[in-house]
Amino acid sequence: MYNKAIFLDRDGVINQTIIKNGKPYPPSDFNEFEILPSVKQALQLLHEDHYLLIVVTNQPDVGDKKQKQETVESFHQFLLNNFPLKDIVVCFDRNSFCYKPKPGMILNSAKKHNINCKKSYMIGDRWVDIEAGKAAGCKTVFIDYKYQEALK
Template sequence: MRRAVFLDRDGVINRALERGGKPYPPTSLAEFEILPGVPEACAELKQAGFLLIVATNQPDVGRGTLKQEVVEALHAHLRSVLPVDRIEVCYHPGRGASDCDCRKPRPGMLLRAARELGVDLAQSWMVGDRWRDIDCGHAAGCRTVFIDHGYAEALRQPPDHRVENFAAAAKLILDASRTSAV
């Protein structure tokens, strides 16, 4: 079985656009800015043997306010600059999607990727910047790391760890994996 780091996209990998204390996804390639330290942190995690799997809710597509082609273009760019192994996307809009198992906080995206890639969820991590990410990671059986940007929303359950950015999350994960390998 393999180990993975599941990453939320907006606010973890790329800068989220903030309005009224809440994060929003970029709507064009011009707005899609990889955060400082992310490429290096991803390279270190890959070198340590982790799969990197992006798990992102993109409900604006389901709501009709963003074209799926834009999201796919952003992901093509992301793949060209970061060593991600897979990108899981939920396009469901949220409300009224009660039959959807993939929209975080539900763990469907993580469970599907784990099943198809042979991932041991108990040896894996979910890194996110919102309560949905942390709840999703817990529901899947992963350890969780919360990147605290000070958004105007509360967590529903505590993360295993809290850090300021993805570089710090990667260091924490790498340190923990070295400790458990001894």
């Protein structure tokens, strides 16, 4: 039997983004890492409805040497310890098949956790999240913050 999942982008879906010149950026440290209101309750309800909850997040600042990988890992450990998440998958390399809008993180997670993507959702706040979800065969939910960035 296949599982159903909710794939979640991290920044802008789980935690607050840092807006600079109308564009979203990830938090740089725990002082900026703020969980969005009602996220814990929403994730608990989805978990109780038997969805696997998997965060799939691009973190190019690590690959670009603007952010320490240890900082990103500490954010993720906090999330795993405090929320009913099955997994957190991160991609640092802009050229990887796993880097959204490519569907690699979702497809690899689906294989690892025996997930049926057609019964699953991708929730994101940027076009790359939605494109990755569609490419993997998931239904998608777009959270529109009206960022000042080009849409594909």
